Amino acid sequence: MKDCNSCGKCCEKYGGDGLSATSEEIGWWLTHRPDIARYVQDDRIWIDPETNDYFARCPWLSRSADGSKFVCDIYAVRPEDCRHYPTNIAEMVRDGCEMLERHDLVDVGRAQRKLDAIMADSRPPVCRRARR
Numbered sequence: 792m793k794d795c796n797s798c799g800k801c802c803e804k805y806g807g808d809g810l811s812a813t814s815e816e817i818g819w820w821l822t823h824r825p826d827i828a829r830y831v832q833d834d835r836i837w838i839d840p841e842t843n844d845y846f847a848r849c850p851w852l853s854r855s856a857d858g859s860k861f862v863c864d865i866y867a868v869r870p871e872d873c874r875h876y877p878t879n880i881a882e883m884v885r886d887g888c889e890m891l892e893r894h895d896l897v898d899v900g901r902a903q904r905k906l907d908a909i910m911a912d913s914r915p916p917v918c919r920r921a922r923r
């Protein structure tokens with residue numbers, strides 16, 4: 792199991808209509824980050840205020856200065872849904888997550904424990920829910 796290399800696949804896949812935010816997060820954005828809250832409508836994220844529909848792609852996903860990786864423009868205050876990814880090995884396989892190494896698929900239990908250790912600072916070991 793490698794560290795995340797910021798390949799951006801997860802943000803590309805889920806950043807359109809595949810994310811959710813808690814009422815606490817939305818309330819915090821409304822108070823402290825109206826620039827983020829402007830893309831929230833009826834508890835849905837991320838909504839284009841011009842079309843009232845989901846953005847086709849996360850509006851906070853950018854290329855790094857040298858173009859070699861993707862960065863999140865709101866990384867420090869991104870939704871929990873983003874913080875918790877990836878949650879399990881099956882999800883990583885399905886999404887082509889580049890943290891995975893060949894040997895992770897030989898012993899999935901060991902790989903999951905390694906993932907949980909890597910993610911310890913950003914989510915509980917057993918995430919409250921997996922992504923759709």
Ligand code: SF4
Pocket residue numbers: 801802803805806849850851852853862863864865866869870873
């Ligand atoms: S908010 Fe940030 S971490 Fe979440 S999908 Fe968008 S770019 Fe990725």
Ligand code: SF4
Pocket residue numbers: 794795796797798799800801802876877886887888889890
């Ligand atoms: S798909 Fe995996 S390696 Fe790529 S940015 Fe997401 S977590 Fe990182």
